[in-house]
Amino acid sequence: MDTSVIPVAEPETSEIVLSARNVAKIFGSIQALKGVNFDVRSGQVTALFGENGAGKSTLMKILSGVYKPTSGTIILDGNPIEFDSSTDARNHGISIIHQELSLAPNMTVRDNIFMGREIRTMKGVDFAEEERQCRLLLTELEENIDPRTKVEDLRLGQQQIVEIARALSVNSRILIMDEPTSALSASEVEVLFKVIRDLKAKGVSIVYISHHLEEALQITDHAVVLRDGNMTAYAPREDIDLEWIVRHMVGEHFNLGSPPTGYPFGDVVLKVDEVTVADATGNQKLVDELSLDVRAGEIVCIYGLMGAGRTELLECLAGRLVARHGRVELNGRDITRTSIAERIAEGLVLVPEDRQRDGLVQTMTIGQNLSLANLRRLVRGLFTSKRLEREHVDNAIRRTTVKAGSPDHLIGSLSGGNQQKVVIGKMWSTNPKAILLDEPSRGIDIGAKAEVFRLLAEGAREGLAVLYTTSEVGECLSVAHRIIVMHKGKISAEFGSDVTKARIMAASGEAVVH
Amino acid sequence: MSSTDVSKMNPTAAKPKINIANLLIEGRAFGALLVIIIFFSLMSPNYLTISNLLIMSSHVAIYGILAIGMLLVILTGGIDLSVGSVLGLAGIIAGFLMQGVTFNAFGVILYPPVWAVTLMTLAFGAFLGSITGVLVAYLRVPSFVATLGILYVARGIALLITNGLTYNNLGGNETYGNTGFDWLGFNRLFGIPVSVIILALLAAIFGIILARSAFGRWIYATGGNQRAAELSGVPVPFVHICVYALSGMLSSVAGLVLSSQLTSAGPTAGFTYEMIAIAAVVIGGASLNGGRGNVRGTMLGAFVIGFLSDGLVIIGVSAYWQTVFTGAVIVLAVLLNSLQYGGKRL
Ligand SMILES: Nc1ncnc2c1ncn2[C@@H]1O[C@H](COP(=O)(O)OP(=O)(O)OP(=O)(O)O)[C@@H](O)[C@H]1O
Ligand SMILES: [Mg+2]
Numbered sequence: 009m010d011t012s013v014i015p016v017a018e019p020e021t022s023e024i025v026l027s028a029r030n031v032a033k034i035f036g037s038i039q040a041l042k043g044v045n046f047d048v049r050s051g052q053v054t055a056l057f058g059e060n061g062a063g064k065s066t067l068m069k070i071l072s073g074v075y076k077p078t079s080g081t082i083i084l085d086g087n088p089i090e091f092d093s094s095t096d097a098r099n100h101g102i103s104i105i106h107q108e109l110s111l112a113p114n115m116t117v118r119d120n121i122f123m124g125r126e127i128r129t130m131k132g133v134d135f136a137e138e139e140r141q142c143r144l145l146l147t148e149l150e151e152n153i154d155p156r157t158k159v160e161d162l163r164l165g166q167q168q169i170v171e172i173a174r175a176l177s178v179n180s181r182i183l184i185m186d187e188p189t190s191a192l193s194a195s196e197v198e199v200l201f202k203v204i205r206d207l208k209a210k211g212v213s214i215v216y217i218s219h220h221l222e223e224a225l226q227i228t229d230h231a232v233v234l235r236d237g238n239m240t241a242y243a244p245r246e247d248i249d250l251e252w253i254v255r256h257m258v259g260e261h262f263n264l265g266s267p268p269t270g271y272p273f274g275d276v277v278l279k280v281d282e283v284t285v286a287d288a289t290g291n292q293k294l295v296d297e298l299s300l301d302v303r304a305g306e307i308v309c310i311y312g313l314m315g316a317g318r319t320e321l322l323e324c325l326a327g328r329l330v331a332r333h334g335r336v337e338l339n340g341r342d343i344t345r346t347s348i349a350e351r352i353a354e355g356l357v358l359v360p361e362d363r364q365r366d367g368l369v370q371t372m373t374i375g376q377n378l379s380l381a382n383l384r385r386l387v388r389g390l391f392t393s394k395r396l397e398r399e400h401v402d403n404a405i406r407r408t409t410v411k412a413g414s415p416d417h418l419i420g421s422l423s424g425g426n427q428q429k430v431v432i433g434k435m436w437s438t439n440p441k442a443i444l445l446d447e448p449s450r451g452i453d454i455g456a457k458a459e460v461f462r463l464l465a466e467g468a469r470e471g472l473a474v475l476y477t478t479s480e481v482g483e484c485l486s487v488a489h490r491i492i493v494m495h496k497g498k499i500s501a502e503f504g505s506d507v508t509k510a511r512i513m514a515a516s517g518e519a520v521v522h
Numbered sequence: 523m524s525s526t527d528v529s530k531m532n533p534t535a536a537k538p539k540i541n542i543a544n545l546l547i548e549g550r551a552f553g554a555l556l557v558i559i560i561f562f563s564l565m566s567p568n569y570l571t572i573s574n575l576l577i578m579s580s581h582v583a584i585y586g587i588l589a590i591g592m593l594l595v596i597l598t599g600g601i602d603l604s605v606g607s608v609l610g611l612a613g614i615i616a617g618f619l620m621q622g623v624t625f626n627a628f629g630v631i632l633y634p635p636v637w638a639v640t641l642m643t644l645a646f647g648a649f650l651g652s653i654t655g656v657l658v659a660y661l662r663v664p665s666f667v668a669t670l671g672i673l674y675v676a677r678g679i680a681l682l683i684t685n686g687l688t689y690n691n692l693g694g695n696e697t698y699g700n701t702g703f704d705w706l707g708f709n710r711l712f713g714i715p716v717s718v719i720i721l722a723l724l725a726a727i728f729g730i731i732l733a734r735s736a737f738g739r740w741i742y743a744t745g746g747n748q749r750a751a752e753l754s755g756v757p758v759p760f761v762h763i764c765v766y767a768l769s770g771m772l773s774s775v776a777g778l779v780l781s782s783q784l785t786s787a788g789p790t791a792g793f794t795y796e797m798i799a800i801a802a803v804v805i806g807g808a809s810l811n812g813g814r815g816n817v818r819g820t821m822l823g824a825f826v827i828g829f830l831s832d833g834l835v836i837i838g839v840s841a842y843w844q845t846v847f848t849g850a851v852i853v854l855a856v857l858l859n860s861l862q863y864g865g866k867r868l
Pocket of ligand 1: 038040058063065066067422423426451453
């Protein structure tokens with residue numbers, strides 16, 4: 009640990025509005041926080057960094073009244089305080105954007121934003137007024153969403169925007185953002201940052217958590233690093249850089265790797281031939297006559313903005329969405345009409361984008377989630393073999409470096425990033441021939457990100473065909489041999505691994521930042 | 523009873539403290555059962571006798587068999603409201619077949635032997651269930667609605683076949699070679715009623731299926747998160763059809779046992795039994811949202827309900843009060859459940 013930084017509040021010109029003193033939190037046998045001190049400064053942004061499972065979300069949930077600390081105190085405006093619930097904390101002016109979305113999918117955007125705080129009049133709820141306010145909020149976030157659409161009909165990124173809008177609508181003094189940008193594209197992040205600067209100008213204090221370190225550095229005034237439930241470093245923005253964060257977070261520097269070389273590509277494993285996918289109404293083409301080949305050993309990255317059709321393309325290839333026309337071939341065999349299960353058996357798997365909705369079974373344990381896609385192969389005689397399953401789960405945990413107490417714990421007890429690793433591990437362990445990953449790095453720390461890309465490179469070397477999507481340009485330029493840019497359902501450009509960020513962004517229809 | 527604990531079948535054990543949560547909830551159902559037994563034994567000397575326990579158990583058998591099917595459906599996140607009606611209709615079908623099937627064209631009456639009657643009845647139950655399954659799996663009809671429809675249709679068919687009357691003569695006839703139907707309901711093996719043995723067997727079989735087979739895991743996954751299950755290659759439509767078909771078949775088993783116990787089959791048999799089955803599953807700690815629950819708990823739930831209602835009869839509580847008490851127990855159980863799962867949210 010660094011001795012130059014002492015994890016205690018030091019004299020500061022700006023006043024501290026909210027702080028945690030010696031806060032510890034124990035979940036059963038896991039000590040998530042071990043006596044943490046943390047300060048939120050008035051009208052400034054404090055960024056909280058740390059590996060997956062470091063305890064960031066837990067600390068934020070304590071500050072926002074979701075959890076009660078096992079020991080330690082919370083101090084608001086200089087007075088110790090105990091929050092009974094998150095509503096209580098909200099009434100004290102603290103609101104939180106959770107890492108895992110907490111929207112009601114069956115309700116409209118408007119109803120979600122005003123849930124529990126409906127604008128009531130003598131004649132019932134004033135929907136018109138609610139809608140007006142929603143539109144204002146969404147305009148501020150530069151997002152074109154009708155307040156009357158149901159949340160389940162929105163893309164993940166749009167849902168995240170709604171979540172942000174809901175937190176903004178409360179007009180709180182202290183706003184906690186736990187990975188608010190994990191599903192947003194670069195331009196949307198820019199918009200969010202503009203909003204954050206406006207909020208700061210109004211005196212709102214902000215806590216910002218992100219695994220996109222460079223991004224967080226753009227906006228923050230202070231940096232705090234958590235490691236294994238301890239606060240290991242604090243510094244104001246002027247004194248730090250990326251390297252400082254990485255050093256305190258994981259102790260060494262990571263890069264995201266480079267495309268694996270030194271072997272020839274094999275035959276075409278995945279062949280996509282003029283595939284078209286339409287939206288639910290059938291009017292709009294989400295994927296428009298798209299063709300694409302991935303060879304054995306090749307890693308292809310698809311970059312695009314939200315709404316470019318990446319998720320729809322991958323879901324169609326995996327068998328979740330039907331192709332309106334076109335063909336999908338795996339190892340020369342037409343699989344356009346086969347079921348998801350058949351495709352998995354043939355060796356084509358998808359790691360979905362939204363882990364809560366599509367990736368995990370929350371009622372099951374970590375181990376049961378990891379073996380779910382592979383159960384057929386674990387059957388001996390009539391039943392699944394406990395021994396085989398245990399080996400399988402242990403292997404998957406080791407390969408994807410999931411940080412778990414025991415595979416018998418419920419999946420929800422893992423930190424967000426570790427849940428993501430479980431989703432990857434589940435599909436990876438089916439020994440696929442081609443793997444599709446939709447935003448595989450969502451919510452994982454840079455160590456784990458490097459780990460995932462290393463895994464992809466390793467798989468490719470052994471002849472796996474890899475196709476992944478990302479909204480972070482930096483991740484295109486890691487292990488991918490080929491970068492495809494998607495725009496409005498079509499391929500708008502294709503590059504080799506020697507391309508520059510600016511060219512990728514220009515091809516995606518995105519205004520180049522800086 | 524079989525081991526059906528979900529968390530137990532898990533790899534890499536942290537053995538000593540595996541299912542404390544499960545033990546607690548089952549402990550509550552078990553505690554309730556003990557309270558009921560102790561209370562009624564104090565109230566009536568006849569309650570805690572072997573013969574009364576066996577009689578009560580043979581009543582529980584009906585609820586228990588229905589509840590196993592209900593559990594399968596509830597685990598996938600659905601509900602089966604048709605079990606009571608299918609039970610009634612199964613009895614009628616068996617009764618109808620026992621009376622002999624007349625073929626006018628040939629002028630003969632065919633008396634199928636009892637095993638054939640049994641098989642046909644079971645197949646019919648499974649068929650009715652798979653209709654629901656197809657409705658739910660492929661046509662996306664909510665299970666509540668689909669099974670509500672089957673509830674009415676089955677009851678209606680039962681009334682149509684019998685014209686509202688009851689088949690009284692299920693004993694069969696020596697000369698037609700179709701005797702033996704009362705074996706299910708009356709006979710005992712080693713002093714234990716056959717119906718109780720059937721319940722124990724079914725509980726063991728389905729307990730093991732849920733805990734140890736891939737199909738069992740698929741059921742839990744489907745109820746826990748259908749979308750994630752689908753993307754992991756779980757054949758969700760197949761699972762749906764299977765659970766409703768199994769529930770229909772188990773309802774038929776219960777129908778056969780009940781009409782055999784009564785040696786008669788009336789079109790209103792099993793009226794509102796679906797509610798008892800749901801109650802048993804819920805008291806047993808299953809979550810109506812799907813994905814959580816097991817056979818052991820459900821069996822305890824069935825015994826709680828059966829022993830409670832028989833006890834009330836024995837100590838002479840009026841039928842109206844019985845209904846009130848049963849309702850109170852159900853609410854209490856659901857309350858305990860929501861306490862258990864409410865605190866454990868992510
Ligand atoms: N409800 C819970 N029950 C049991 N353990 C939990 C629970 N919530 C969190 N934990 C554990 O506490 C630790 C810290 O988790 P937390 O979610 O705070 O991590 P995090 O820093 O937010 O990580 P990430 O970057 O992956 O989101 C982890 O080891 C996690 O497994
Ligand atoms: Mg977190």
